Amino acid sequence: MAQTAEAAAPRSETPGEPTPDAPKRDFASRYQRFCYRLVGGRLESEDTSSVLAERLKRAGVNVSPAVHTSMMLVTMLLTAVAMAAVAFLLFFHVLHESRWYLYVLLLTAVGAGSVAAGFRFLIDTRIANRKDQLERELPFSLSELSVLASTGTSPIRLVRHMAQRDHDPAMTATFRQIAYKTDVQGKDLITALAETAKESPSTAVRDTLWDLANMIHQGGNLDEYLRSKSDDIMRLRRLVQKEFIERLSTFLDMYVSLVLVGVLMIAVGAFLLNSLGSTVAGFNADELLLLLTFGLVPVAVAMTIIMVSMAYARAE
Numbered sequence: 001m002a003q004t005a006e007a008a009a010p011r012s013e014t015p016g017e018p019t020p021d022a023p024k025r026d027f028a029s030r031y032q033r034f035c036y037r038l039v040g041g042r043l044e045s046e047d048t049s050s051v052l053a054e055r056l057k058r059a060g061v062n063v064s065p066a067v068h069t070s071m072m073l074v075t076m077l078l079t080a081v082a083m084a085a086v087a088f089l090l091f092f093h094v095l096h097e098s099r100w101y102l103y104v105l106l107l108t109a110v111g112a113g114s115v116a117a118g119f120r121f122l123i124d125t126r127i128a129n130r131k132d133q134l135e136r137e138l139p140f141s142l143s144e145l146s147v148l149a150s151t152g153t154s155p156i157r158l159v160r161h162m163a164q165r166d167h168d169p170a171m172t173a174t175f176r177q178i179a180y181k182t183d184v185q186g187k188d189l190i191t192a193l194a195e196t197a198k199e200s201p202s203t204a205v206r207d208t209l210w211d212l213a214n215m216i217h218q219g220g221n222l223d224e225y226l227r228s229k230s231d232d233i234m235r236l237r238r239l240v241q242k243e244f245i246e247r248l249s250t251f252l253d254m255y256v257s258l259v260l261v262g263v264l265m266i267a268v269g270a271f272l273l274n275s276l277g278s279t280v281a282g283f284n285a286d287e288l289l290l291l292l293t294f295g296l297v298p299v300a301v302a303m304t305i306i307m308v309s310m311a312y313a314r315a316e
Contacts, residue, residue, distance in 0.1 A: 032067060039070035058201040059126035060173075072119045076112045083111035130170060131201040137168040138204055139237065142230035149223040155216050156182065156189050174200065174209075190217050204233060251304060259300045266292050 052065040061068065087107040091100040141162065148158055159182070162175035174196060181192035190213045197209035208229060215225055270292070 032063070032071060035070040035074040036067050039073050054199075055123055055127065057199040058130070059123050060130050061123070061126065068119075072116060075119075076115045079115045080108045080112040084108045127201045133170040134174070134200065134202040134205050137171040138202070138208065139230050139233045141168055141171040142208070142226050142233065146223055146226035146230060149226055155212075155222070159189065171205075174205065189213075255304050259297075259304065262300075263292065263297060266296070 052068065056063065056065065056068060084104050084107070087104040088100065091097040091103045097103060145158055145162065148161060153161070159175055159178050163172065163179040165172045165175075177196045177199070178189070178192045181187045181195060182189055185192075187195070193209045193213035193216075197206040197213070200206050200209065211225065211229070212222075215222060
């Protein structure tokens with residue numbers, strides 16, 4: 001369905017009250033409208049990518065593929081013009097390079113390519129972050145659903161109650177999508193569950209919503225299913241966290257053996273070189289210690305932090 005730039009622009013949840021990030025949102029909305037009027041209107045009439053539309057929904061980006069593509073193209077154009085101007089001034093007027101045009105073309109291509117890669121990376125990052133947050137909140141939401149279902153509450157009332165919570169924002173937003181599809185768009189609960197499951201970036205949440213839709217359609221003990229599903233997911237999380245602890249001990253051994261012992265051995269070698277007056281690969285003892293202090297040690301520590309962070313993100 002065609003979407004105007006005004007409809008595509010994000011709106012504040014409290015229109016009457018200014019928020020600290022209101023100027024940022026206002027600039028983003030104006031920039032979206034500008035890009036849409038410049039390019040997006042032409043893209044809207046064409047066959048938009050269903051893959052991109054699905055990725056935007058899973059990322060929680062509430063714009064159409066035409067708006068997203070128009071923003072990317074306009075940003076690429078502006079970046080390319082800026083990079084070309086800077087490169088021309090630097091290499092032609094300042095450095096007086098004879099092949100300045102090659103540098104201009106190279107920097108222009110790098111700038112435009114970086115913008116395209118940045119837009120894709122932003123969508124991938126939002127999908128991954130939303131997936132992690134949903135899977136963190138899913139077991140607790142299922143436990144709450146199970147308690148409510150045991151009181152005999154109807155499925156549609158369960159969804160409306162979960163949509164009105166003030167905690168677990170990712171799962172609450174998911175139930176708000178379901179409630180919006182049923183109460184505003186007039187869809188039945190099974191269709192709303194299936195469509196919301198398709199838009200979710202988390203496989204666990206998709207499976208849960210599809211199972212709920214099938215159970216509501218075919219009938220069954222909803223309370224027992226929710227309780228068992230919550231226990232299964234919590235058990236899986238415990239296994240993942242146990243693997244993280246074991247991996248963390250491995251990282252600790254690697255850090256002690258490779259970083260600390262390696263640094264100590266290089267320092268001892270530098271002192272021996274200093275006493276013998278020798279060099280290694282053209283480096284004397286002072287240069288080797290400087291390379292060790294400001295080069296190898298920060299890189300080793302940074303790599304260890306990155307590996308621990310990646311392992312921790314998977315264990316959350």
